[in-house]
Amino acid sequence: MQQIKKDFPIFKRTINGKPLVYLDNASTTQKPIVMLKVLENFYFTSNANIHRGIYTLSEEATDKYEAVRKKAAKFIGARTEEEIIFTKNTTEAINCVRVSWGEKNIKKGDEIVVSSLEHHANLVPWQELAKSKQAALKIIPLTNDYTLDAEAYKKLLSPKTKLVCLTVESNVTGTIVPVKQMTALAHAVGAKVMIDGAQSVGHIPTDVHNLNCDFFAFSAHKMLGPTGVGVLYVKQSLMEEMAPFMYGGEMVESVKATSATYRSGPWKFEAGTPNIAGVIAFGAAIDYLSNIGFKKIMAHEQELLAYAKKMLAKYPQVKIFSPSQKHAGGIISFAISGVHPHDIATIFNNEGIAIRSGLHCAEPLMNYLGVYGTARMSFYIYNTKKDIDTAEKALKKVLKTFKL
Amino acid sequence: MDIYTETILDHYQHPHHTGALNDATVSATEHNPLCGDVIKLDLKIKNNVVEKIGFVGNGCAISQASISLLCDAVEGKKISSLKKLKPKDIYDLLGVTISPGRIKCALLGLSALQKALKLTKN
Known part of the structure; x- marks a missing residue:
């Protein structure tokens, strides 16, 4: 090292x-030259839009972009790359859950449980959702050792709980949260679980399948990748019922003058041209970290x-x-x-x-x-x-x- | 350059004009969302002159020293002259170069004062 x-x-x-x-690595990490080279090379030699052109450059760009979806899926233990949605960062990923899942599934009188260790990104969206749906927001308190109070958490859970939002690692105290046990407890009352992995994915191994969470968000720039790339993992069984996050190009299947149908899988949530170069360079960051282990x-x-x-x-x-x-x-x-x-x-x-x-x-x-x-x-x-x-x-x- | 001069440290550790005024005629609160600094400024204005000024708040050495220095400079002054105060006047009071990241800290007191003056009837 x-x-x-x-x-x-x-x-x-x-x-x-x-x-x-x-x-200040919890804010953003520095960038290795191997990742920067991939970023540069894309614009120098391979730049084209994805999923559109029937020509070599576009096909190359599409392949490289989609290869990183596979790589990211493997890196966090997703079962298939179809569970990986690219966003611009963790915040956008969490807001995608708020809009695409939350709007439909949170109703008056429901409860959303969040931990007191959350970054504003995994707190404010739920404050707003709770407010607009007349749902209640419950906060898991801290112990004197800066960990979450497990007993208090159990008491907060009830059949009214529809969503539990947890960070894996606090960006302030560094506290590692026992998200697996807490996810199981949330599922036992029928709640879905949103995990913020922004501080953890580049630092400790992630296995979303084993964790069994429903949503998991993280950012490339906090793990040697470029800014402007985030990932939202959504459990495959939930993705289909979720509404699109944004509407426009790329996410459509067929468009008529007054209506449209949408693609399925992660592509439904990726409207417009994404950060193609950033996603491809993110692949190099994942490789770099994997090589170190x-x-x-x-x-x-x-x-x-x-x-x-x-x-x-x-x-x-x-x-x-x-x-x-x-x-x-x-x-x-x-x-x-x-x-x-x-x-x-x-x-x-x-x-x-x-x-x-x-x-x-x-x-x-x-x-x-x-x-x-x-x-x-x-x-x-x-x-x-x-x-x-x-x-x-x-x-x-x-x-x-x-x-x- | 070292911004922690004797003057700044002295005003930070022993600020002048601290405490709320019971007989304030106007008050204003200002905060810096980036660092959580909050100040409440109380002014007692009579015949268009600031007779007394007091502040309650907390913050970094730069924000607290600049408020303390500003309060010293404001007491006894006419509203008309205070309305002309510019950021540069605050930097001059502090006597150090303020980096871009600390401008908001340095000007927290001034912006509270400007808020209070706006609320004051001429």
Whole structure:
């Protein structure tokens, strides 16, 4: 893992005269040159629209695009590529479920259960759906260890529950949620389950078939792929009854002057020209990650997390928001009493270190944690212990600047 | 450049004019959705002059120092002159270069003040 930084051209950059230390991987990851080459090559040598032209270029583009659907399906353990819908990101994928499944299936008096660890992307769409359908939104509370309260969750479930929305990994605390057990409990009361895998798919193995969830969303850009590509997995038995998400070209079967019929399978949900180059390049990102393997990725992140936790714990002024090790991925949030997270981030940036600060698109969670925001370090394959040593130097500067 | 000058840190750690006013004639609240900073500004205006000003809020060193400095500058001033305040005036008070990401922090107080002045009858 020591040589991996060399595969990422951005690490040649300096920030404020210092080598870039990138610790904001939960926001987006950096891009390996192999993926960038595929992106470039597509536009240089293969650019054409898909599913349309009866000519070589278009057929090539279609084949490459559809091959990534297969690859993505395999990567997350879907049974067939027909369960994979390409979207622009996780947020759009979740909103597709809200519109295409939620509008039809959520009714007055129903209940939607969401966890208190959710990113706004897996919360606000359900707030809106609940509001418009006069359904109730129920929140699974946190324990003192920043995990979800399993007992409280069981009590929230009832035959009224129609949908349960869970993240696999919190983008703030790094908490890994036991989604498989929670999915089984939701199914036992007849609810469907929407999983947000944005933080997990590039970090821990995913097996949607084994997980048995109904919907699963994630983004390419958080796992070395380009921005503008997301995936929505939908269990095949549910897809047919779902309404189209958007209407227009590509998703139609036959169009008359005043009506139209629609394609079936994932193509029904992909109206208009998709991010063809992005999807194809995403395939290269999947290959890159597969070559390294999750065993190595997970061991590396766990090592960095433990090292970072130990470093932060040396400073009594620092409060850490992270569950006990076995429940955490490579994300750690912290706060310093008397220093705003933005000021921490500014001083880190002076040292060339990119960290995220603020609310992390998880405002309700900040309220549960009782803070106005946190500073967050999130790790990936190219990070090193040296990066965390540099972070410690910056942390010392924060404490010195604010005389703490 | 280091933006954490003595002045800024001093105003952040010991801000002036904190606390709500019981006899405010106008108030305005402003918040920065990106970082959650919130401030409520109370003004007591008499004969078109800001007699007293107080604020309640929380935020980063830049936002809190700029509000504290702004309150110092505003007290005793005529509304007509305060309406002319521009972002540059705030940057001058702070005395440091504000990067694009922190502009909203630096101008949180000014935008609350402008909101309050709009609510004030001439």
